[in-house]
Amino acid sequence: MGILEKIADIEQEISRTQKNKATEHHLGLLKGKLAKYRAELLDVSTGGAKGEGFDVLKSGDARVALIGFPSVGKSTLLSKLTGTTSEVASYEFTTLTCIPGKFMYQGANIQILDLPGIIQGASEGKGRGKQVISTARTSDMILMMLDSTKSHAQRAQLEKELETVGIRLNRKIPDIYYKVKKGGGVSYNPIVKQSYLTEKLVTEILHQYRVFNAEVLVRQDVTVDEFIDVIVGNRIYLPCLYVYNKIDEITIEQVDKIAREDNTLVVSVEQDLNLDELKEQIWKRLNLLRIYTKRASEYPDFDEGLILRSGATVETACHSIHRSLVDDFKYAAVWGTSTKHNPQRVGAQHKLENEDVIQIFKK
Numbered sequence: 068m069g070i071l072e073k074i075a076d077i078e079q080e081i082s083r084t085q086k087n088k089a090t091e092h093h094l095g096l097l098k099g100k101l102a103k104y105r106a107e108l109l110d111v112s113t114g115g116a117k118g119e120g121f122d123v124l125k126s127g128d129a130r131v132a133l134i135g136f137p138s139v140g141k142s143t144l145l146s147k148l149t150g151t152t153s154e155v156a157s158y159e160f161t162t163l164t165c166i167p168g169k170f171m172y173q174g175a176n177i178q179i180l181d182l183p184g185i186i187q188g189a190s191e192g193k194g195r196g197k198q199v200i201s202t203a204r205t206s207d208m209i210l211m212m213l214d215s216t217k218s219h220a221q222r223a224q225l226e227k228e229l230e231t232v233g234i235r236l237n238r239k240i241p242d243i244y245y246k247v248k249k250g251g252g253v254s255y256n257p258i259v260k261q262s263y264l265t266e267k268l269v270t271e272i273l274h275q276y277r278v279f280n281a282e283v284l285v286r287q288d289v290t291v292d293e294f295i296d297v298i299v300g301n302r303i304y305l306p307c308l309y310v311y312n313k314i315d316e317i318t319i320e321q322v323d324k325i326a327r328e329d330n331t332l333v334v335s336v337e338q339d340l341n342l343d344e345l346k347e348q349i350w351k352r353l354n355l356l357r358i359y360t361k362r363a364s365e366y367p368d369f370d371e372g373l374i375l376r377s378g379a380t381v382e383t384a385c386h387s388i389h390r391s392l393v394d395d396f397k398y399a400a401v402w403g404t405s406t407k408h409n410p411q412r413v414g415a416q417h418k419l420e421n422e423d424v425i426q427i428f429k430k
C-alpha cells in the first residue's frame with residue numbers, strides 16, 4: 068500500500084471513530100501515525116521539501132506570501148500594492164510561478180510574493196502545491212486571500228492544506244520541553260493538569276516514532292496534536308491575515324458578517340477599498356519594530372529608522388547600524404515605552420520596543 072492510501076485509510080478511520088473518553092487513546096495513536104506518514108510523504112524531516120520552492124531571493128525586512136485558490140485576485144493585489152506587474156486574468160492559473168514585489172510601509176521594506184493559486188490536494192503535490200507551500204514556509208507571514216462571493220468552506224480547505232504540511236497559523240509554539248536521551252526510558256512530567264495527554268499515550272506515540280528514551284516536560288495544557296507537532300518537529304508557526312476580496316460584489320450585510328471574524332479583513336482590490344488598512348494589518352502582524360537613532364545634542368531622525376524583529380535588543384540595533392559598533396559599545400540611552408525613565412541608561416541586552424529612540428555611547 069502506498070503512503071497516500073495509508074494516509075487515506077487512517078483519515079477514514081479517524082472520521083469513523085466516535086470521539087469520546089473511551090476512544091481518546093486510540094484516536095491519539097492514529098493521529099501520531101498520520102503525522103508520521105505525512106512527514107514521510109513530504110520528506111520535510113530530511114529537508115527534501117527545501118529547494119523545491121520557487122527560488123526567489125529574500126530581500127527587504129520581511130516577506131509575505133500570498134496564498135489562495137485560483138482567481139481570487141492575488142496578482143491584482145500584487146500589482147496594486149507594489150507596482151510590479153503580475154498578469155491578471157479572469158481564468159484560473161494565470162500565475163504559474165512566483166512573482167516578487169515590494170512596498171514600503173512605516174519605513175519597512177516589505178517583500179510580497181504572488182504565487183500560483185493552490186487547489187485542494189496541493190499538500191499531496193497537486194498542481195504547483197508543493198512548490199507554493201515550500202515557498203510559503205520561507206515567509207514571515209501568510210496573507211490568505213479568499214473570494215467573498217464564494218463559499219465560506221474555502222477558508223477551511225486552504226487551512227487544511229497548510230496544516231497538513233506543518234504550517235501552523237496564528238498559533239503559539241506549544242510550551243513543551245522535549246529531549247531525546249540515550250537511556251532511562253520515557254520520563255513524562257506534566258507541570259499542569261492535562262486534559263488529553265496521559266503517560267501511556269505519550270509513551271506509545273513516542274514508540275511510533277521509535278523514541279524509547281526521552282524527557283517530556285509539559286508546561287501547559289496541550290492537545291494531542293500539539294504534542295505530536297513537537298515530536299515531529301519542523302513545524303512552522305506563522306501569523307496569518309485572512310483577506311476577503313471582491314466585496315464590491317456582495318451586500319453590505321454579507322460584508323459586515325465576514326468582517327467580524329478574527330484576523331479577517333474585507334477588501335476590494337479592484338475598487339481600492341480598504342487597502343491602506345490592509346498595509347497596516349500586514350505591518351502589525353509582521354511584528355516589526357521601528358527604532359529611531361539619535362546623535363548627541365541632535366533631534367532623532369524620524370524619517371530614517373532601523374527596522375528590527377520583535378524581541379530585538381540594543382545589541383541587535385548596534386549590529387544593524389554598523390558591524391563593529393558592538394565592540395566599541397559602552398552603553399545606550401533609550402527613550403520610549405521599553406524604559407521606566409526617559410532617557411534610561413541601558414546595557415546591550417536591553418529589549419527594545421516599537422518607536423523607541425536610541426543613542427549609543429562608545430568606549
Ligand SMILES: Nc1nc2c(ncn2[C@@H]2O[C@H](COP(=O)(O)OP(=O)(O)OP(=O)(O)O)[C@@H](O)[C@H]2O)c(=O)[nH]1
Nearest residue numbers: 137138139140141142143156160161162184336337
Ligand atoms: N469584482 C472584483 N473582481 C476582482 C477584484 N480583484 C480582482 N478581481 C478580478 O478577479 C480575476 C482574477 O484576478 P487575478 O489577480 O488574476 O487572480 P489570481 O488570484 O492571481 O489568479 P491566479 O493567478 O489564476 O491564481 C480578474 O478578472 C480580476 O479582474 C475585486 O476587488 N473585485
Ligand SMILES: [K+]
Nearest residue numbers: 138156158161
Ligand atoms: K486569474
Ligand SMILES: [Mg+2]
Nearest residue numbers: 141142161162
Ligand atoms: Mg495570479
